[in-house]
Amino acid sequence: MPTLTQLALLILAGIVLFLSPASVQRRRLKLYGLTVLVWSGGAVLVQFSHLLLPTTWSGLLLASLWAPTMALTIEFMQGFFAGPKLWLRRLTFLQCLLMPLSLWLLPQAARFQAASAWAVLFGVEGLAVFAVLLRENWQSRRRDCWWALATLAAAMLASVIDALAAPQHLPWTSLLVWLAASPSGWNTLLILLGLRLLSAYRREHAATEASRFSLQTRVLDASAVVERNFAQFAQIRVEQLTDKERKRIAADLHDELGAKLLTIVHTCDNERIATLGREALDEMRLSVRGLSGKPVLLGDALADWRAETVSRLRQCNIRIDWSNAGDAGDHLLSARTYVQTTRILREAVNNLIRHSKATRANISCCCEANQFRLSIEDNGIGLPATEHTLVADHGISSMKHRAQQMKGRCVIESRAGSGTLVRLEVPLPLPLAD
């Protein structure tokens, strides 16, 4: 009957063989599985064959199991060499054929001797290969070598214990044979080896899983980055195209409209028409700027406004005081905001020059974190009270409307005879953090 150990080995072999194909470790596992199968499975089969075959046959078969077991074991050990030695493979294969043949051909009496001799030969072969293996790997994989030696020692110990527990004392020669051929020794060896292989396989499997998981995460990250970049790229492309289109419109406006307006300005006799033409040209330039212009630093915008306003007022002999408060910082005005504020400022200054009869003007700018304020004050005659004149001549409603468009406010305070105060508040977008 099959012993418990043999059954356990069979189960182990089964598990190992069913583990799936492919890597170096798995080849080892397969070889191992085959070895165990041959060893234990073979033994079990033979034991069952007792019932069918004569004793000599079963004895022969049992002994013959040695050769393939040894061949497979040596093949397993070959897996640890840098390169498999073909001659060894051929030798062991040959032995598989020779051993049963020799036993069969020899007469009954010599069979036991021959079998023992073969057993010792196999043992020596196995030990020799093992020794070479140890020597090769001693420097690089010392821990593994120690473990292998320990396994071998354990196996031999099992054999010795078995031998000592035998019902009769065996002679020395037989002891050798016993050591080489003892089932418990081999079983111990195979079980220990199997456990170690399985644990190594488990570790490798876990590592593979971990690397596969991290690869998956990396792929997800990479595709997220690609998507983000694509979205950004598409956005930039849209902006570029819009920009190009705007510039084209701006250039067309400039060339066609500008030339015609200029001709009007210089060839008409009527001063009012000429002035209107000039204002139209000014407007056109501003519109083009608003369409195609880039954002402007608040500090630069204030400088532009100051230069223009101060020189205009000076020319009309109006004393001008311009003061700045607060830090313009890195605030950016969009081209549109710049243009609209310029229009409001120009309108206010136009009124000052044409209608206020003022001799002095105070302009102050105040930059705060989220808005900037402009106030224009003069000592002129103030605004007339009638609503009608207000709208028609002074463009006040357009100033208010423009301020509203920028989400700001334009307030005009005045009383007839005591000057005018124009206050403009423009909200600023938060400066972009780079």
Add this chain to the structure above:
Amino acid sequence: MSQKISNILILEDLTEIRAWLKQLVSEIFPGATVAEAGRVKDAIELTRSLSFDLALIDLGLPDGSGVDVIDSLRETKAETQAVVVTIHDDDEHLFPALQAGAFGYILKEQPREMIVEQLKRMNQGEPPLSPSIARRVLAHFGSKRSPRAPVLDLPHVALTERENEVLLRVAKGYTLPEIGVQLGLSRHTIADYVKQIYRKLNVSSRAEVALEAQRLGLFKH
């Protein structure tokens, strides 16, 4: 201080404007001969054969940009005062003209009196300088802190302290008379600084172009 103007060139493609400009300069500079051109080609030909004291150059012409004429003037007749007369008031258009060596600029649609005033001023040696132009000039010279500049065999073109100060103040929005008061200098001195700034801008721009050409030439070998 003012230069005697006896030969004037007007480059403008719109006929009415050209006639108007001719009438204007004849008034300011009586007795001067005025040559007219409507295309860049014609203007360059004229500059080769005749010598002018003043040239009024439009920028947008059917067969090219007035900047080419200014370039050619600078090379052949450097004493000609080239003044840009244009619709554009932004530094994008004006800066290249100034780099090429223009003396100043006038906006076309301004009232007659203003243009007369400005031309007279320029003739007296007071070119205009707006904040946006000043910013561009500062940026141009700011980037010149590169090691490339000293390689050339030209006089070192960097702004003096004073010139830098003037530029900075203009960039902040102060007018030239105000700056004169702030720095305790006369109008003429300030005007001289501005002329120097424009000259240096022209020289350093040309040097940059020459260096680039040289490098490309070397590259081609």
